[in-house]
Amino acid sequence: MLQASPMYAYIPAKDIARARRFYEDQLGLRPREETNGGVVYEFGGGTAAFLYPTPNAGTSQASQAFWSVQDVDAQMQWLKSRGVRFETYDDMPGERSPQGAITAGGAKAAWFKDPEGNIMALIQALPTS
Template structure:
């Protein structure tokens, strides 16, 4: 039933201005609109996320959202050049030169945003 509808990610921010600076400067996102005290960013294939203020940002120990990408290593290098710091998790699998881990049919890398949320880049292999 619910698979008939689009699904969107919520990204919590303790400091919305700081979070916008991170997402718009370091990740290069362009806001679609400001609504209900937050900001909407659109992505490929009709997907989007809503960055919103809350004191609960950064409290999850799991990934908040992920981008399905075609070349994780290339994006790691590009984002590192903009100051994004990637996490170094001790996980099973083969680690690429750029730091991505390949296991279970996917190649993945994780970073934290300015609010402490864990975000991921996932490439299907």
């Protein structure tokens, strides 16, 4: 039953104003609505994320969410031009692209942190042979 239902991401923030500047000014997101002290951002395919206030932001050492993109390297280049710094995981296996994305396991991926310490990812599914 859950498989047929939309799933949404929660993005924790200690400082909503700071987080909004990052998501809106650097990533170029437009808020759909403000609610319960936070903000909802809408994405492709009817998906969305809720940026919400909590003192627990940035405590996860794993990715909070990812964007499924057509071209990770192009997205990285655009985001870098807006001041986004990507994480480098030297112990991660795979081939590294000129922009720094890692290709392994049928996907190309890159990670960055928001100012709250949350790890976000860009993932590009690669064609299977």
